[in-house]
Amino acid sequence: MALPTVTQSLPDADRRWRDIYRYLDRPGPFMAEGFEAGAAVKEFLHSIKILVVGAGGLGCELLKDLALTGFTDIHVIDMDTIDVSNLNRQFLFRASDVGKAKAEVAASFIMRRIPGVKITPYFGKIQDKDEEYYNQFTIIICGLDSVEARRWMNATIINMYDEDDPETLKPIIDGGTEGFKGQSRIILPHMTACYECSLDMQTKPTTYPMCTIANTPRLPEHCIEWASVLEWPREFPDKKLDGDDPEHIKWLLDRASTRARHYDITGVTYSLTQGVVKNIIPAIASTNAIVAASCATEAFKIATNCATPMNNYMMYVGDQGVYTYTFELQKKEDCPVCGAVAIKIQVSPSATLQDLIDLLLDRKDIQLKKPSLRTSATSLYMQAPRALQEATRPNLSKCLSELIRDGEEVTVTDESLPISIQITVRFE
Amino acid sequence: MSTDQLWSSYGIPMAKLLWKAQNVELEGIGSLMVVDGCLVEESDLGQNFFVTPASVGQSRAKVVSELLLELNAEVEGSHVQRDPAEIIENSPEFFQHFSLVIATQITGPSLYKLADICWAANIPLVIVRAHGLMGYSRIIVREHTVVESHPEQIVDLRFDSPFAALREFAESFNLDELDSMAHSHVPYIVILLKAVDSWKRKHDGKLPSSTADREQFKQSIRDQQRSDMPGNQNFNEALASAYRAWTPTTIPSSIRSILNNTCAQNITSETPDFWIIARAVCDFVQNEGQGFLPLPGTVPDMHADTESYIRLQTIYRAKAREDAAAVSERVANLLASIGSSPSRIPVQEIEMFCKNAGYLHVIRYRSLTEEYATETARSKTIGNSLAGDPQDNIAWYVMLRAVEVCKTQFQRYPGESESHYVSDQQTVRKCVDAFMQEHGLDPALIADDYVQECVRAAGSEIHVIAAILGGIVSQEVIKLLTHQYVPLNNTVIFDGIKSAASVYEL
Numbered sequence: 006m007a008l009p010t011v012t013q014s015l016p017d018a019d020r021r022w023r024d025i026y027r028y029l030d031r032p033g034p035f036m037a038e039g040f041e042a043g044a045a046v047k048e049f050l051h052s053i054k055i056l057v058v059g060a061g062g063l064g065c066e067l068l069k070d071l072a073l074t075g076f077t078d079i080h081v082i083d084m085d086t087i088d089v090s091n092l093n094r095q096f097l098f099r100a101s102d103v104g105k106a107k108a109e110v111a112a113s114f115i116m117r118r119i120p121g122v123k124i125t126p127y128f129g130k131i132q133d134k135d136e137e138y139y140n141q142f143t144i145i146i147c148g149l150d151s152v153e154a155r156r157w158m159n160a161t162i163i164n165m166y167d168e169d170d171p172e173t174l175k176p177i178i179d180g181g182t183e184g185f186k187g188q189s190r191i192i193l194p195h196m197t198a199c200y201e202c203s204l205d206m207q208t209k210p211t212t213y214p215m216c217t218i219a220n221t222p223r224l225p226e227h228c229i230e231w232a233s234v235l236e237w238p239r240e241f242p243d244k245k246l247d248g249d250d251p252e253h254i255k256w257l258l259d260r261a262s263t264r265a266r267h268y269d270i271t272g273v274t275y276s277l278t279q280g281v282v283k284n285i286i287p288a289i290a291s292t293n294a295i296v297a298a299s300c301a302t303e304a305f306k307i308a309t310n311c312a313t314p315m316n317n318y319m320m321y322v323g324d325q326g327v328y329t330y331t332f333e334l335q336k337k338e339d340c341p342v343c344g345a346v347a348i349k350i351q352v353s354p355s356a357t358l359q360d361l362i363d364l365l366l367d368r369k370d371i372q373l374k375k376p377s378l379r380t381s382a383t384s385l386y387m388q389a390p391r392a393l394q395e396a397t398r399p400n401l402s403k404c405l406s407e408l409i410r411d412g413e414e415v416t417v418t419d420e421s422l423p424i425s426i427q428i429t430v431r432f433e
Numbered sequence: 434m435s436t437d438q439l440w441s442s443y444g445i446p447m448a449k450l451l452w453k454a455q456n457v458e459l460e461g462i463g464s465l466m467v468v469d470g471c472l473v474e475e476s477d478l479g480q481n482f483f484v485t486p487a488s489v490g491q492s493r494a495k496v497v498s499e500l501l502l503e504l505n506a507e508v509e510g511s512h513v514q515r516d517p518a519e520i521i522e523n524s525p526e527f528f529q530h531f532s533l534v535i536a537t538q539i540t541g542p543s544l545y546k547l548a549d550i551c552w553a554a555n556i557p558l559v560i561v562r563a564h565g566l567m568g569y570s571r572i573i574v575r576e577h578t579v580v581e582s583h584p585e586q587i588v589d590l591r592f593d594s595p596f597a598a599l600r601e602f603a604e605s606f607n608l609d610e611l612d613s614m615a616h617s618h619v620p621y622i623v624i625l626l627k628a629v630d631s632w633k634r635k636h637d638g639k640l641p642s643s644t645a646d647r648e649q650f651k652q653s654i655r656d657q658q659r660s661d662m663p664g665n666q667n668f669n670e671a672l673a674s675a676y677r678a679w680t681p682t683t684i685p686s687s688i689r690s691i692l693n694n695t696c697a698q699n700i701t702s703e704t705p706d707f708w709i710i711a712r713a714v715c716d717f718v719q720n721e722g723q724g725f726l727p728l729p730g731t732v733p734d735m736h737a738d739t740e741s742y743i744r745l746q747t748i749y750r751a752k753a754r755e756d757a758a759a760v761s762e763r764v765a766n767l768l769a770s771i772g773s774s775p776s777r778i779p780v781q782e783i784e785m786f787c788k789n790a791g792y793l794h795v796i797r798y799r800s801l802t803e804e805y806a807t808e809t810a811r812s813k814t815i816g817n818s819l820a821g822d823p824q825d826n827i828a829w830y831v832m833l834r835a836v837e838v839c840k841t842q843f844q845r846y847p848g849e850s851e852s853h854y855v856s857d858q859q860t861v862r863k864c865v866d867a868f869m870q871e872h873g874l875d876p877a878l879i880a881d882d883y884v885q886e887c888v889r890a891a892g893s894e895i896h897v898i899a900a901i902l903g904g905i906v907s908q909e910v911i912k913l914l915t916h917q918y919v920p921l922n923n924t925v926i927f928d929g930i931k932s933a934a935s936v937y938e939l
Contacts, residue, residue: 016486020475024893027848028565033889034882035930066900069482073896096504119478120486185908185918189932249731251746275739291911294904302566302897302929312566315932323908324583326921329934 015121022047025075028311040310050075050308053143057081058131058158060107062288063148063180065097066297068115071146072122074305079115080142082127082134083108090215094290131158136165139175144304146178148297152204152372153421155179159192159200160342160424166194176307180300184289185324187296190334191303191317194343198317198334201342201424205370225265225272229281232260248283257282295321341371347414347427354406354432358385361405361430365417371426373419380415388420405430464509466531467501469494470516480896518543525550533557533914535906538894541841548573548801557913560801561906564836565890566929567829568902571939572909572920573801578707579794580786581917587729589791590622590749592629592678593640594725598748603627608657616659620737620745621671625678628654628671641679651675666736684718684726684791691793692718702771706778710786711793713763717756727756727787757787798923804939811939812872818937819878826926826935831879832887835864846892858888898929905934 019026029046040046055076057067060083071079085107087098097114098107108126115124127134131154139145145162149155159177167173177192179200192199217223218230237246237257247253258278265273299319306314318334339348348371352361358378365373378385385408386400387393400408409415409430417426473488473496483500484493494512502510513520517536520527521543528534528550536547536558544560551558557574591599603626606619632641632650641650651672658668684692691697692715696708718724730753732746761783765775786793803809818827839847839860847857862884866876905925912920927934 016475016478016489021479023476024480024895027889027891027893028895031854031889034885070897070900073480073482075479118482118485249746249750251743251750276734276742280734289908291904291908294907295901298897298900298904299932302895302901303932305895305897306930312930315930319932321934323905325919326936327905327909327925327934328936329932331931331933 018047018051022075025050025305029309033312035312037306037310037313046309046311047075050305051077053308054078054080054141055304055308056139056142056145057148058145058154059083059148059150060111060126061085061091061148061150062094062290062293063182063297063300064107065095065111066293067146067148067180067301068097068111068124070298070301071304072115072119072124074301076304076308077122078125079122080125080127081108081112082129082131083111084128084130088215088219090219094288094293096290131161136161140165140173142175144176144178144307146180146300146304148180148300150181155200156204156372156421157423160422163192163194163199163342164424178300178303178307180296182288182292182296185292185322187292187321189296189299189303189315189319189321191307191314193317198336199340199343202337202340202344203334204372222264222268222270225261225270225274225277226281228261228264228268228270228273229257229278231264232257232278233282236260246282248279254279254282292321292323295323337370341426342424347429349429349431351431351433352405354404354411356405357402358405358408359401362386362401365428371417373417374421375419377418378415379418380409380413385409385415406432464511465498465501466510467494467498467512468515468517468520469497469512470514470519480894480899482896517547521547521550528556529554531556533559533910535559535561535910537561538563540837545801545805552800552802559906559910559913561902562833563894563899563902564833564887565893565895566898567833567887567890568898568905568927568929569830569833569924570902570906570909571801571804571924572798572913573923574796574798574913577794577796577798577913577916577920578705579796579916579919580707580789582789582792582794582919583917584792586733587731587788587792588677588733589682589726589729590677590732591682591725591728592622592625593681595626595630596728596752598752599626600630602744602748603630613659613662615738617662617665617667618736618738618741619667620741621667621674621735622732622745623741624654624657624667624671625674628657628675629678640681647675647679650679670735682725684724688726688791688793691795694795700767700771702773704771706782707786709767709778710760710764710783713760713767713783714786714790716763717760721759722756726790727760728753729788729791730754731788753788754784757784760787794919796920796922799938807871810872811937812874814937814939815872816874816878819874823878823880824931826928826933827937828879828883829926829928830924830937830939831865831868832861832883834868835861836887836892838864838868840892848888848891854888858884861888895929898927901927901929 026047029050030042032040032042053076055071055078057064057071057079060068060081064081064083068079068081087102087105087107087110089103092098092100097111102110106126106128108128112124112126116122139162145158147155147158162175162177165173165175174194178189179192180189181187191197213227213230218227218234222228222231233246254275258273258275261273261278265271303314306312315331316333319329319331322328336343338344339346341348350361350364352364362376362378365371365376375388377387379387384393384397386397411432413430415428415430417428471493473484473491473493475489477484477493478486481497483497488496492514494514498510498512502508517539534547534551534556536544539547540562548558552573552575555575557572560571562569595603603623606623606627608616608619608627611619628650629640632653633639641647654668654671654675658665692711694711696704697712697715700709700712714727718726728749730750732749735742761780764778764783768775768777804811815827815831818825836847847861848854862881865879865884869876869879905927909920912918921936922938924937924939925934
C-alpha cells in the first residue's frame with residue numbers, strides 16, 4: 006500500500022495546537038495529580054504510543070479524534086475488510102475501498118488529511134499479537150462490537166500488569182454503542198472494575214453485521230434480517246415494513262424460511278421473525294461520534310493529567326431527550342480476571358457434573374461457551390483433545406460427591422477466554 | 434422518508450458539520466449551507482477535520498463545505514463567505530429560507546438578534562458552544578410536536594374493557610377441556626381476560642383494587658394451572674402481567690391536555706395536521722371510543738401456539754383499523770369544515786397518530802428572551818440546582834453567561850491574553866457575582882475554581898468536546914426535523930471533566 010508522502014514543513018505546533026495548549030500551558034483547579042504545565046507534557050502527548058482496537062464506526066471516529074487531540078503515534082488493529090454497508094457511517098471509507106482492510110484504509114485517510122500524524126495499521130486479529138506488542142502502548146482504546154474480543158483484550162492487558170513495573174499498567178478506555186445508547190468507561194487494571202467485573206451488565210446482542218446477513222448467515226436471526234433489511238425494500242420499495250402486521254411478518258417468515266432451508270439453518274419461526282423485526286437497532290453515526298469523542302477526551306486527560314479523568318463509567322441514552330449517568334463501577338471481589346478470591350458455587354452433593362456445568366453456563370456474570378473443568382489433581386471434563394474428552398465424558402453423569410470434596414477448588418477454562426476461572430464448590 | 438434513511442444518508446455530514454463550521458444551516462433534508470466569514474488559520478488544523486494545510490488562507494466556509502460533502506454525495510451543499518454577525522445585522526431575511534438554523538460559537542448581541550429573527554419566523558434554532566472541556570447547547574422552537582416518540586413498548590390490551598371480538602375470542606377457550614399441550618400454549622392474554630371476567634362477575638363488575646383483592650386475583654390464576662405441569666410459561670407470563678389486568682385503561686393527563694388544547698379545539702384552515710388529528714381523536718374519545726383512545730393494535734410477544742397468537746394479533750389489529758377508520762372519517766369532516774381537501778392528510782398519517790395516541794409529545798420551548806430577561810429567567814432552577822450540589826453542571830451555565838458578557842465587552846475571551854490572565858479572572862468573577870445578584874442568588878454558590886477553569890480554557894475549542902456536542906446536536910437536529918423521538922428541552926450542559934451531561938429547562 007502506498008504511504009502518503011510526508012509534507013516537508015509541518016504547521017507551526019504552537020499555532021496549530023493553540024486550543025489544546027491553553028490547557029497544557031496553564032495549571033487549573035481541576036487538574037489531576039502530577040500535572041505540570043509546560044513543554045514536557047506537550048512533548049509527552051505528541052510522542053506516546055496509543056492503540057485503537059477496532060476500525061469500524063467507533064474506530065474511525067477515534068482515529069480522527071485522537072489525531073486532532075495531538076496524539077501522533079497511533080496504532081490501529083482490525084481484522085475486517087470494508088463492506089458496502091459500512092459506508093454510511095464509517096466515514097473514512099469510500100465505495101472504491103470496498104473489500105480493502107479497514108485498518109489500512111482508515112490509517113491512510115487520516116494520514117493524508119492530518120499531516121504529522123503516524124498511524125500504523127495491523128490487518129488481523131487481536132489474538133495474533135502477544136504481550137510484547139501490547140506492552141509498547143501507553144493507553145489502549147477499544148471500539149469493539151463483540152463481547153468476546155473485549156473479554157480477551159481486558160484479560161490480556163490486566164494479566165500483563167506486574168506490580169514491580171509501573172510501565173505495565175495500561176489504562177483501557179472502552180466504548181460501545183447500540184442505537185441511541187452507548188457507554189464509555191475507563192479500566193485501570195487492578196484499581197478499578199474491569200470488563201469482566203461487569204459482564205452481567207451485558208444484554209444479549211441484538212444487532213448483526215450486514216456482511217453476515219448478506220453473505221454468511223448462521224443463525225435464524227440472520228435469515229430474518231436478510232428478509233427484512235434487504236428483500237423487503239427490494240420487493241416493496243414504497244411500503245414501510247410494519248412489525249405489527251401479521252401479513253408482513255408472514256411474508257418475511259416465508260422468505261426467511263426459504264433462505265434458512267438453503268443454508269440448513271433451523272429455528273426460523275413466526276415469533277422469532279417478529280422479535281427480530283421489532284428489535285432492529287441500527288448503529289447510529291451520532292451515537293458513535295459522542296461515545297468515541299468521550300473516549301478520546303479521557304485519553305487526552307489520562308495522557309496529560311490536565312484534568313481528572315472520569316470515575317469511571319458513563320452511560321449515554323439519546324432517544325428521549327439526552328441523558329447521561331456517570332458512576333463509579335465497583336470491582337468484583339470474585340472477578341475471574343482481576344479479583345482475588347474464587348467464585349463460590351453451591352450445589353447439592355447429589356448433583357451431577359453435567360448439572361454443575363449447566364449451572365455455570367447459565368451464569369450471566371461469567372458467560373461460558375464450552376467449559377473444561379479440572380481440579381488440582383485430575384481432569385473432571387475436558388472439551389479437547391478428543392481422547393481426553395472421551396475419557397472424561399463418563400464423569401458428566403456422575404455425582405459431584407464422587408468426583409470432588411466439599412469446598413474443593415475447580416479450575417474452569419474455555420477456548421473463548423484467555424483466562425481460567427477458579428470456583429469453589431460447596432455442597433448444600 | 435423513514436428515519437433509517439435519514440440517519441444513513443444525512444447523519445454523518447451533520448455530525449461532522451459542527452466540529453468547527455462557525456455557522457451551519459440546513460435547508461430541508463439533504464441540503465446544507467455553511468456560513469462563515471473567516472479564512473482557514475493554522476489553529477484550525479489542530480481542531481477541524483474539514484481543513485487541510487493546503488487550505489490555510491482560503492475561505493473556511495468553502496473548504497469546510499467541500500470536504501464535508503465529500504463524505505456523502507447525496508447531500509447538496511453550498512457555502513456563503515460572510516460573517517454571520519454581519520448577515521444577522523444587515524440581512525435578517527437571509528434566514529427565512531431554512532428549515533433549521535444551527536448557531537455555533539455565536540454569542541452576545543448577534544445571538545440575541547438571531548434568536549429573535551428565528552422566533553419571529555418560526556424557524557427552529559439550535560445554539561451550540563464549546564468552551565474548553567465544557568459544552569453547551571440550547572434548542573429554541575415555538576412548538577414541536579411528536580407523534581412517533583418510539584417508546585420502549587406500546588401496550589394497550591383492554592383487559593378491563595374487552596371489545597366484542599376480543600371477548601368472543603377469550604370465550605372460545607375452555608381451559609378445563611384442553612389437553613396438557615394446548616393448555617400450556619393458551620396465550621396469557623386469554624388467561625387474564627378470563628380471570629378478569631370471572632372476577633368481575635363475582636364482584637359487581639369491579640376490578641381487584643386492594644392488596645388482598647389482587648393477591649386473591651393472582652391466586653385465581655394459579656388455581657387454573659394443571660397440577661401435573663406447574664410453572665408453565667404462559668401462566669408465569671399471566672402472573673407477571675396481572676397488574677395490567679387490574680389497572681383501568683385510562684388516558685394519561687399529558688395526553689388529555691394535548692387533546693383538549695385550544696389548538697385542537699379551535700380549528701382553522703391554518704391549523705397544522707397534528708392538531709386536526711388531535712381534535713378528531715378528542716371527538717372520537719367522547720363518542721364512539723367510549724372514553725378510550727384509539728387502540729394501537731400491537732400485541733407483545735408471548736408464549737403461545739402460532740395460530741392463537743396470529744389470531745390475537747389479527748383481532749387487535751382489526752379493532753385498531755376500525756378505530757383509525759372512525760378517526761379518519763372525523764378528520765375528513767373537520768377538513769371539509771375548514772375548506773381543506775380530504776386528501777390533505779394521508780390515511781397512513783392518521784393511522785400512525787392513532788397507534789401512538791398514548792405517547793404524543795408537544796414541547797413549547799422558551800424563547801431566548803424569556804431565558805435572558807431577569808423577570809422571566811429561571812433563577813429558581815439555577816439556585817435550587819446549586820443548593821443541592823455546588824458542583825452541579827448548572828455552575829458551568831453561569832460561567833458561560835459570565836464569559837459571554839466579558840466577550841461582548843472586550844471582544845475576546847477572558848484568558849486569551851497572558852498579560853491579562855489575573856485581571857481577567859477578576860473581571861469574570863465580577864460578572865459571575867453580577868449575574869447571581871441580578872437573579873437573586875448568592876454569588877458564593879459559584880466557587881472560584883469555576884472562574885479559574887473558565888479563564889484557563891480561554892474560549893478554546895477542543896476537538897473532542899466539539900465532537901461530543903456535535904454528536905448530541907446532530908441527534909437533536911434530526912429529531913427536530915423528522916418529528917421522531919423526543920428532543921431535549923431545552924438546554925444541555927456537558928462537563929468533560931466529570932464526563933456528565935445535564936438537561937435544564939431555562
